[in-house]
Amino acid sequence: MKKRFFRLVCTMLVVMMILSLAVGCTTQPQGSTTTGTNATGTSQQGSSNEKVEPVKFSIMLRAGPDFATENNPWINQINERANAEITWIAVPTENIWDKRNVTMASNNYPEVIIMNTSQSSITDNLYEQMVKNKIILPIDEYVKNCENIMEFTHDVSWNAIRHQDGNVYMVPRCTIIREDFMGIRKDWREKLNIPVPETIEDWRAFYKAIATGDPDQNGKDDTYGVSDANEIMSYSGTINLDFFARAWHADKQWYDNGNGEVFYGMFAKDGRFKYALEFYRHLNEDKSLDPDLMTNKGNNSKFEKFYKGVVASARYFAGNLDRDLNTLRSLQPEAQAELVDFPTAPESAQYQNEKIVLTNAGIYNGWALTNKAKGKEQAIVNVFDWMLSDEGWTILKYGAEGFQHKKEGDKIIKLEPEYTNFSKWIGHCMLFRRPNDETFWLKNTVPEIYDYQKEWLQKSVKYIEDNTVQKGLLGIYSSNEVDFYKKDIFTKKFVEICAEIIYGEKPLDAWDEFIEEIYAEGWEEVTKEYNEYYKVNK
Amino acid sequence: MKIRKRAIDIGFEIINYMFLTILGAICLYPLINVFAISFSSYPAYVRQPLMIFPREIDITAYVRIFTNPLLLSSYKNTLIVTLVGTAISVLLTVMTAYPLAKSKVKGSRGIMLYIVFTMFFNGGIIPTYMVVKSLNLLDTLWALILPTAMSTYNFIIVRNFLESIPDSIEESAKIDGAGHICILFKLIIPLSKPVLATVSLFYAVANWNRFFETYMYITQRSNWTLTLLLREIVSDNADIMNVTDPTATETVFPKTMQCATIVATTLPILFSYPFLQKYFIKGIMLGAVKG
Numbered sequence: 001m002k003k004r005f006f007r008l009v010c011t012m013l014v015v016m017m018i019l020s021l022a023v024g025c026t027t028q029p030q031g032s033t034t035t036g037t038n039a040t041g042t043s044q045q046g047s048s049n050e051k052v053e054p055v056k057f058s059i060m061l062r063a064g065p066d067f068a069t070e071n072n073p074w075i076n077q078i079n080e081r082a083n084a085e086i087t088w089i090a091v092p093t094e095n096i097w098d099k100r101n102v103t104m105a106s107n108n109y110p111e112v113i114i115m116n117t118s119q120s121s122i123t124d125n126l127y128e129q130m131v132k133n134k135i136i137l138p139i140d141e142y143v144k145n146c147e148n149i150m151e152f153t154h155d156v157s158w159n160a161i162r163h164q165d166g167n168v169y170m171v172p173r174c175t176i177i178r179e180d181f182m183g184i185r186k187d188w189r190e191k192l193n194i195p196v197p198e199t200i201e202d203w204r205a206f207y208k209a210i211a212t213g214d215p216d217q218n219g220k221d222d223t224y225g226v227s228d229a230n231e232i233m234s235y236s237g238t239i240n241l242d243f244f245a246r247a248w249h250a251d252k253q254w255y256d257n258g259n260g261e262v263f264y265g266m267f268a269k270d271g272r273f274k275y276a277l278e279f280y281r282h283l284n285e286d287k288s289l290d291p292d293l294m295t296n297k298g299n300n301s302k303f304e305k306f307y308k309g310v311v312a313s314a315r316y317f318a319g320n321l322d323r324d325l326n327t328l329r330s331l332q333p334e335a336q337a338e339l340v341d342f343p344t345a346p347e348s349a350q351y352q353n354e355k356i357v358l359t360n361a362g363i364y365n366g367w368a369l370t371n372k373a374k375g376k377e378q379a380i381v382n383v384f385d386w387m388l389s390d391e392g393w394t395i396l397k398y399g400a401e402g403f404q405h406k407k408e409g410d411k412i413i414k415l416e417p418e419y420t421n422f423s424k425w426i427g428h429c430m431l432f433r434r435p436n437d438e439t440f441w442l443k444n445t446v447p448e449i450y451d452y453q454k455e456w457l458q459k460s461v462k463y464i465e466d467n468t469v470q471k472g473l474l475g476i477y478s479s480n481e482v483d484f485y486k487k488d489i490f491t492k493k494f495v496e497i498c499a500e501i502i503y504g505e506k507p508l509d510a511w512d513e514f515i516e517e518i519y520a521e522g523w524e525e526v527t528k529e530y531n532e533y534y535k536v537n538k
Numbered sequence: 539m540k541i542r543k544r545a546i547d548i549g550f551e552i553i554n555y556m557f558l559t560i561l562g563a564i565c566l567y568p569l570i571n572v573f574a575i576s577f578s579s580y581p582a583y584v585r586q587p588l589m590i591f592p593r594e595i596d597i598t599a600y601v602r603i604f605t606n607p608l609l610l611s612s613y614k615n616t617l618i619v620t621l622v623g624t625a626i627s628v629l630l631t632v633m634t635a636y637p638l639a640k641s642k643v644k645g646s647r648g649i650m651l652y653i654v655f656t657m658f659f660n661g662g663i664i665p666t667y668m669v670v671k672s673l674n675l676l677d678t679l680w681a682l683i684l685p686t687a688m689s690t691y692n693f694i695i696v697r698n699f700l701e702s703i704p705d706s707i708e709e710s711a712k713i714d715g716a717g718h719i720c721i722l723f724k725l726i727i728p729l730s731k732p733v734l735a736t737v738s739l740f741y742a743v744a745n746w747n748r749f750f751e752t753y754m755y756i757t758q759r760s761n762w763t764l765t766l767l768l769r770e771i772v773s774d775n776a777d778i779m780n781v782t783d784p785t786a787t788e789t790v791f792p793k794t795m796q797c798a799t800i801v802a803t804t805l806p807i808l809f810s811y812p813f814l815q816k817y818f819i820k821g822i823m824l825g826a827v828k829g
Contacts, residue, residue, distance in 0.1 A: 013648060013652055064770065064774040065606060065608060065767055065770035065771045065774060066606060066607070066774075067759075068607050068608065068759060069758075069759060070759075070760065089757050090757075090759060091753075091757075092753050092766065092769075092770050092773075093770065093773060093774060094769075094770070094773045095753045098663075098753075098754070099753065099754065102663060102664060102667050102754060105664045105667075106664060106667050106668045106671055108671060108676075300792055300793075304584060307584065308584045308585075327580075330580065330581050331581045331584055331585075424602075427774075
């Protein structure tokens with residue numbers, strides 16, 4: 001009796017589970033949404049005398065914790081001036097992709113979504129599926145008449161995001177395409193009576209003087225030339241060693257070898273990267289390399305060394321010179337900083353036929369219209385176009401007029417404390433950027449260096465224009481490359497071999513042996529893939 | 539009669555106290571260091587990162603945290619989720635554990651297996667999200683309370699405790715005409731105060747720290763909980779490169795920000811834990827072997 005009852009209960013439980021499985025697998029009727037609106041937008045390009053209904057749409061974007069969507073005068077002014085009713089779905093910055101993917105999977109997505117990109121291509125893991133299933137819409141015909149979008153989007157960005165079917169499925173958010181130079185302690189250099197370094201030997205001499213000349217005059221040998229993160233070249237951010245490796249075209253760039261083929265500088269088969277390692281080895285021998293290098297984790301520790309006055313140099317963007325100088329001066333009031341161009345090396349002449357092939361398309365995410373925006377694509381794109389207009393861009397950059405800034409003639413006056421509060425959260429909320437707007441990058445927080453900083457900002461942009469092949473590798477996305485970067489040979493062994501060579505535990509030739517391993521472990525496929533792409537697209 | 543301690547015992551005690559004092563200091567030092575850094579200026583931290591006392595007092599990081607427009611609402615939401623969530627969770631747990639603690643209830647073994655099964659397997663993020671969405675709980679605090687209302691682990695603890703209550707108590711109540719609800723609320727629950735206090739604490743801590751559900755189900759920032767807000771503040775300032783975003787004019791440094799956030803988050807727990815410590819320890823043992 002008991003056994004029969006037990007069997008009955010188990011059978012019922014199994015039936016319940018199967019039923020709940022069947023219920024769970026039913027799909028919601030297409031078109032039912034809990035976000036998004038049903039109002040159809042109308043063109044913003046109607047006659048100015050007609051009252052055009054505002055276009056209503058939702059946009060999912062990432063935003064910091066200081067951003068509030070309710071009672072926000074900036075949002076209200078954007079809605080009013082762009083003739084829109086935008087619902088901002090502001091997701092925590094760190095979780096944007098999880099949240100977006102879950103909402104996509106559950107059919108709960110808004111009209112406009114953010115798409116993941118690297119600087120050079122679309123890296124979004126759902127992109128192909130979204131295109132295939134027509135979740136996101138092609139926007140070519142809608143943007144072609146948008147003057148501001150076309151003017152302030154790099155041509156290279158459009159090329160990079162064009163799908164193989166010929167369509168463009170997102171409006172890219174463009175950022176400045178530039179090179180970063182090395183910032184050094186100008187006051188230390190002048191104190192030690194050393195000219196601005198130009199060659200690799202100059203840099204070695206400069207760093208040696210820093211290490212031995214006691215530039216901070218505290219009576220201790222506690223200053224060094226340069227530091228780096230402990231991941232050395234496998235670090236994904238700014239790398240100081242990478243700056244010096246440029247002298248031999250051995251840095252993290254793809255180069256055209258002059259014969260129509262491309263190779264990755266750092267992994268060049270001729271082993272030229274060992275010249276860069278040798279340079280750091282010399283610094284170590286001269287005791288001008290930060291002894292704590294192998295314990296530095298990430299950018300923070302590197303920059304802290306610079307701010308603290310432990311090292312004389314750090315590589316950064318010209319647009320950040322004033323803010324870095326302010327930080328430096330909060331610890332060392334007499335500090336001065338300057339930027340220095342890439343060095344040359346005796347071997348540089350043999351590489352003069354080689355040129356960097358641009359892979360940076362200046363993209364910093366993009367905005368895709370989903371199928372829930374059907375019927376109002378032009379209206380939404382027009383709102384984006386307004387954001388890049390003079391009026392829209394002023395509001396995006398300086399906040400709401402009358403709240404965070406005001407205009408006096410041609411001058412913009414920032415209203416405090418509202419502007420400072422605004423600047424705390426604006427970061428990723430900036431839907432679009434005018435990528436080469438100098439006033440966007442130059443905050444003028446140190447007026448005495450403004451002209452100097454502006455000069456170097458222009459130089460950092462011009463460097464790309466003058467020194468790179470602009471076509472050929474834009475838009476490439478190599479899954480082989482992505483997989484390679486996850487392997488131990490890159491994340492662990494590469495770091496070990498660099499450290500062993502720098503600190504003298506292994507000879508320079510060890511690099512040549514390692515290069516063979518690199519290619520055997522997958523870089524051969526990556527190089528082949530890049531060359532095939534380059535052949536077709538150059 | 540007073541027993542005189544031998545010299546070796548005294549020596550052992552001295553060494554013991556010294557060792558425990560040093561161990562305590564080692565455990566306490568990181569907390570003190572974090573506290574000191576949170577109240578110090580960035581230059582002071584850079585010059586002396588191992589400080590015990592704050593130097594060049596600077597409360598910019600705290601100002602940034604406590605002037606965040608979402609702080610009050612997130613504290614309020616966290617309190618609501620914690621209090622309401624804990625009450626609902628304890629009620630559901632007791633009402634589930636009580637009948638299953640009685641071996642006379644037919645099918646209790648099967649139901650137990652069904653419940654325990656959920657400890658090892660769950661539906662996954664997307665199916666759970668779709669269930670929450672279909673119940674129209676998205677963007678409400680109920681999405682933080684109901685889907686995780688009952689923990690199988692706590693349920694087992696309560697069930698095991700209730701099993702130890704003698705059947706004779708129920709039988710005598712039944713003889714007096716009491717029904718199941720009356721027995722549960724007037725007899726069983728008063729006798730179960732230790733276990734209820736324990737699981738209440740477990741649920742309260744879990745609800746206070748709820749984070750994943752918040753970022754998954756909540757869109758409106760006014761519904762954020764404290765943990766998500768503070769985590770966002772920290773990650774927004776985690777890297778000096780984020781701090782030097784060209785659009786920001788004010789710099790708050792990562793280290794001081796992280797330390798201030800740690801202090802702001804853990805202070806309530808730190809203050810309440812000494813009073814509740816014994817319940818935590820008791821609770822771990824409550825569901826264990828009975829004599």
